[in-house]
Amino acid sequence: MKILQNPWPNPALSIFEQAQSPLTLESTSGKFTIDPDTNLRMYVCGITPYDATHLGHAATYLTFDLINRFSRLIGSSVHFVENITDIDEPLLERAARDGTDWESLAQKETDLFSRDMEALRVLSPEWFVPATQTMDLVDQAITKMEEGGFVYLVDNDLYFRTSLFLSELPISEAEAIAIFRERGGDPDRAGKEHPLDSLLWLANKNDEPGWSSSHGFGRPGWHIECAVISLRYLLGENYLAGDSTRSALIDIQGGGSDLIFPHHFMSAIQVKAMTGQQFARGYVHTGMVGLDGEKMSKSKGNLVFVSKLLAEGIDPVVIRFALLQSHYSEDRMWSNEILDSAQGEVERIRSALSRNEVAPTAELGTEIISALSQNLDTPKVMALLQSWVKATEDGVIGGSTGELSRLLDSALGLAF
Numbered sequence: 023m024k025i026l027q028n029p030w031p032n033p034a035l036s037i038f039e040q041a042q043s044p045l046t047l048e049s050t051s052g053k054f055t056i057d058p059d060t061n062l063r064m065y066v067c068g069i070t071p072y073d074a075t076h077l078g079h080a081a082t083y084l085t086f087d088l089i090n091r092f093s094r095l096i097g098s099s100v101h102f103v104e105n106i107t108d109i110d111e112p113l114l115e116r117a118a119r120d121g122t123d124w125e126s127l128a129q130k131e132t133d134l135f136s137r138d139m140e141a142l143r144v145l146s147p148e149w150f151v152p153a154t155q156t157m158d159l160v161d162q163a164i165t166k167m168e169e170g171g172f173v174y175l176v177d178n179d180l181y182f183r184t185s186l187f188l189s190e191l192p193i194s195e196a197e198a199i200a201i202f203r204e205r206g207g208d209p210d211r212a213g214k215e216h217p218l219d220s221l222l223w224l225a226n227k228n229d230e231p232g233w234s235s236s237h238g239f240g241r242p243g244w245h246i247e248c249a250v251i252s253l254r255y256l257l258g259e260n261y262l263a264g265d266s267t268r269s270a271l272i273d274i275q276g277g278g279s280d281l282i283f284p285h286h287f288m289s290a291i292q293v294k295a296m297t298g299q300q301f302a303r304g305y306v307h308t309g310m311v312g313l314d315g316e317k318m319s320k321s322k323g324n325l326v327f328v329s330k331l332l333a334e335g336i337d338p339v340v341i342r343f344a345l346l347q348s349h350y351s352e353d354r355m356w357s358n359e360i361l362d363s364a365q366g367e368v369e370r371i372r373s374a375l376s377r378n379e380v381a382p383t384a385e386l387g388t389e390i391i392s393a394l395s396q397n398l399d400t401p402k403v404m405a406l407l408q409s410w411v412k413a414t415e416d417g418v419i420g421g422s423t424g425e426l427s428r429l430l431d432s433a434l435g436l437a438f
Contacts, residue, residue, distance in 0.1 A: 023108050023129055023152040030140040033437075036428040038387070041095040043395035047274075048351070049304035050192065050282060056089070056273065058097040064089065065252035065302075067277035067285070068150070070107040071131035072116040075138040076325040077345065077356055078311040078318055082278050084342060084435070085308045085350040087144040088398050089274065091433055095391075103255040104147040105248055106132055108154050109231060109241055111206075124231065128152075138328040141338040143435040149255040153242070154233075159250040159261075160242040161235040163296055164222050166262050172295040176213040178225035180237055182246075185216035187291040192283060202284050206244065220288045222246050245288035252301075253293060264297035275302040279351075282307055309353040311345075318356070326356060339436055340364050346400040346434065371407060372438050374414040375423045381413035383421035387429050394433060403434065 045056040056062055066086045069079060086102075093100050107113075108128040117124035132152075139146070164180060167173050172183050191198050199209045199217045209217030221243035226232035232239045253261035256272050265271055271293065275286055282305070290301040310317065313324045331341055344364035348354040374380060386406060393402040414421075430436045 023106065023125070023132065023154060025152065025155050026150040028146050028148060029150040030136050030146045032145050033143060033431070035091065035094055035432040038095060038391070038429060038432070041092075041391050041433075043096065043391060045089065045092050045096065045395050046397055047089070047304055047306055048397050049306050051303070051305055054273075054304045056093050056096075056098055060093070060098045060273065062093050062098045062100045062102075062274070063256040063272035064100065064102045064274040064276065065248070065256060065272055066102070066104050066147070066274075067248055067281055068104040068106045069132070069135055070110050070112055071128045071135065072110075072113040073131060073325075074327040074329050075135045076311075076318065076327050077341075078278065078325075079135075080138070080142060080328050080341070081311050081345050081350070081354075082276075082308045083139060083144050084142065084345055085306070085398065086274075086276050087435060088346075088350075088394065088400070088433075089276075089306070090145050091435065092394055092398075095433060100148075101256055102145075102147045103149045103151065103252060105251045106150065106152040107244065107247065108132070108152040110153075110244065114230060134329055138332070141332055142328065142342050143338070143437060151251045151255060153247040153251070156247065156251055156254070157233040157235060157242070159254050160223070160246055161237060162262065163246060163250045163292075164237055167222075167292070167295050170295055172292075173222060174215060174219075176211065178238060178240075179221060180223040181214060181219045182222050182243075182288075182292055182295070183215065184218040184220055184288065184291065187294070188216075188218070190287075190291065192287065198283060205280070205284060207284055218284075220245055220284065220292075222292075245285060246292055248285070249289045249292045249296070249301075252289075253296070262296055264299045268299075270300040270303040271297065272301065273303050274306055275304075276306045277308070279307040279309055279353075308350050309348075312353065312355045314357050315355060331361075336361070337365075337368065339438065340368050342435060343368050346436075347404050349401055350398055367404075367408070368438070370411050370415075374411045375427055375438050377414060377423070379419040380421040380423055380426075381410050381418040383410070383423070383426040386410050386421070387426060390429060390433065400434075 117127045202209050223237045225240040293301040312318050393399040
């Protein structure tokens with residue numbers, strides 16, 4: 023797979039004079055703001071391309087698309103990087119199960135993801151970076167951490183001394199070990215100095231794919247991939263030197279709430295070991311999406327795929343509208359009823375926007391921007407739209423649909 027710049031086409035965004043409010047976001051590290059003069063650096067963890075894009079993925083990437091859009095509307099310069107974990111156990115296992123080449127599977131699913139994102143009007147990342155194209159970066163980063171005493175050997179594998187950062191754990195050590203075990207960690211491996219020490223470099227075994235490096239033939243651990251990709255493509259070639267002009271190297275590290283620990287914690291402390299600086303100002307996480315009262319997961323076989331909905335003829339605007347009805351940080355359930363309701367609401371909005379005379383829109387636009395500026399309050403935006411539609415249906419006039427349509431498209435990605 024190749025490193026891609028702007029991997030799919032972006033729609034044009036309109037500029038709105040009333041969009042001057044800073045964007046306030048809530049994160050695991052507290053509230054922080056994106057100002058109009060911010061040179062925004064945002065890194066979002068991408069897919070492991072062993073299956074199609076499901077609604078949990080879509081909800082996550084829509085959230086950071088809203089941040090991207092709003093930041094641009096207020097005049098921020100946005101630098102947005104997303105990775106592709108195109109070498110990992112789930113990918114290799116799926117390829118072996120299906121009797122296919124792992125690289126072909128990764129490429130196929132990544133292409134499908136890109137088409138899904140384009141259909142949902144998600145702005146593309148500036149850089150879309152496969153992990154397999156960063157082995158030299160990983161090698162350099164591990165060498166830097168070795169020099170600082172953060173790395174040790176277990177058999178032929180290299181581990182990071184998470185134990186040096188236990189005071190920064192967001193949860194108790196016992197809880198962290200339990201979650202680490204559930205989410206791909208190996209706390210019980212013999213020879214480790216501490217159960218939470220994480221894998222940096224896995225020596226080749228069982229004829230699995232591998233790459234040559236100064237640390238032997240093998241492949242990197244998960245956390246180090248994101249650490250080096252984010253720094254290299256947001257800071258530049260001299261990424262290991264950090265950036266002394268900033269209190270944190272980037273503004274936003276983002277992903278689903280299932281990444282809070284261990285992945286985002288591990289990536290952040292590895293960045294700190296490399297550069298001596300804090301990684302991100304804010305860690306923004308999206309809630310999980312379930313189906314009909316149950317957790318949505320591949321093990322349950324109840325994933326709802328974006329591509330399948332599109333193939334069934336569902337309007338991508340309806341999918342996007344349905345996902346934006348819930349606040350990004352909340353766990354939520356998906357159902358056919360939610361999709362049907364969204365279809366009806368979209369039809370009502372389209373009908374209202376097609377009228378020659380509509381309810382006032384100037385104040386509505388200001389209220390929509392204000393709601394988005396306050397931690398992306400999309401439920402409030404939806405309530406505002408519903409009130410405006412009802413007023414229009416009741417015959418209230420005094421508005422202009424053109425300006426409202428452009429705002430809904432630019433700020434929310436809803437092209438009615």
